[in-house]
Amino acid sequence: MSLNTLKIGIVGLGNMSGAILKGLLKAGVLPENVVGIASSPERATLRQAEYDVSCTTLELGKEALSQVDLLLLGVKPFVMPAVLADLEGITLKAEAVVVSVAAGTTLATIGESLPNTAIVRAMPNTPALVGQGFTAMAPNAYVGDAQKTLVASVFEAVGKAVWLEEGQINAFTGLFGSGPAYVFYIMEALVEAGLAEGLPPELVEAGVLQLVKGSALLLETRATTASQLKAEVVTPNGTTAKGLEALASAKVDVALQEAVHQATRRAEELSKNV
Ligand SMILES: NC(=O)c1ccc[n+]([C@@H]2O[C@H](COP(=O)([O-])OP(=O)(O)OC[C@H]3O[C@@H](n4cnc5c(N)ncnc54)[C@H](OP(=O)(O)O)[C@@H]3O)[C@@H](O)[C@H]2O)c1
Known part of the structure; x- marks a missing residue:
């Protein structure tokens, strides 16, 4: 799948996922194919003005998220349990892939709320904010080659990206x-x-x-x-x-x-x- 047909949902449009979104829009993702999820209707209005993409809350946005090819989870680690609980039972497209950038949240934890789902745990670093990041990506067993290519192209929009086993993510975090x-x-x-x-x-x-x-x-x-x-x-x-x-x-x-x-x-x- 090329970036100009990619439909993407982003839960938590903060520093990191906002930088990724900017990189993706530059790389050819169409603004009308993006749905952002914020913490409240007021924050959704602010984020919509900031990024010029449609934004809503998780409560109102589940239907839109069920249409995306890639769901990026960009909230802080301490917010992840609540977001994952809210996502439980969501119907995603069969070929959709979920990508989390939350430090410390494991593939197993995300998989408990989203079973039988292709999930990638990623660890970007702050130079991603200027398009020069270095990101490690670790897949779960449901991630196929096409999804790997897609996820790599997302992080390559903000720098370089490499695949690792999940067990190596902590060392990657400690260094990069x-x-x-x-x-x-x-x-x-x-x-x-x-x-x-x-x-x-x-x-x-x-x-x-x-x-x-x-x-x-x-x-x-x-x-x-x-x-x-x-x-x-x-x-x-x-x-x-x-x-x-x-x-x-x-x-x-x-x-x-x-x-x-x-x-x-x-x-x-x-x-x-x-
Ligand atoms: N910054 C980095 O260098 C870096 C590096 C690697 C990994 N990460 C990971 O990236 C994640 C985000 O970090 P960040 O620095 O980008 O934090 P951040 O700027 O605080 O972004 C998180 C965003 O989540 C939104 N949010 C909070 N609760 C929410 C909810 N219930 N539903 C939807 N959105 C919600 C908040 O925006 P609203 O309240 O406006 O919706 C907030 O802007 C973290 O998990 C962190 O571990 C960051």
Whole structure:
């Protein structure tokens, strides 16, 4: 199925699913083929004005949702139990696929309310808000090849997307879901370091952004590894060698491994409680 014939329902038009919707509209989904579901009639009116697609509440929108090819669940994890309870008994199209972006809500939990249904659990990250996300998708046993292609095209409208087993979603969350914050943490520290050396604040802020953007683009363009590019910058006993020595003695690599490990463990804990 191509995106310009796709009928899509979105429950919870917040930051993440709103970004996905914008990406989909850019990629060819027709606004008249979208139905948004908000938390109240008042919020539906607001969302309709914001996104220029038809919006209603779950109570009034079930008939419209029964016609969609893809149902995106974009509410917060703590709202999911109520939404899933409201969706129980809904008749979806035989080939419809349900996609949840709710962190921690498992395929089994969603499947309890929507039995015998193709369901994908997805974990996007915040760069999806600017079309540069990295999303993991995990299917349940009912998801077929055509549905996989469709769901991948949805997340490719806001960046890159990969298929994983559900058991790997927590590790993906610990690295790539939380990852933007690690990058911002490092950028923050580099800004502080530049200021400490006496550089002007505006120059340092803009410079650190250009540093990260430029380095990422160089890595992508050269299609090599970060290790290789790092090695190319180092001259024995030069400035970069001194800087890297300081990073190694502070065990920054170990700290980052620990950050990913702790975030992964936390994602596991949260999955058990949702
Ligand atoms: N943001 C991220 O980086 C990110 C990354 C990965 C996964 N996620 C997942 O994405 C989901 C949404 O996160 P978010 O940051 O986009 O949150 P958000 O901006 O708060 O969006 C959730 C939206 O759900 C709507 N809503 C609340 N109750 C509802 C109900 N009963 N029925 C229908 N809609 C309802 C709310 O809008 P109205 O009240 O206006 O209807 C709200 O805007 C979460 O489950 C999160 O785990 C987010």
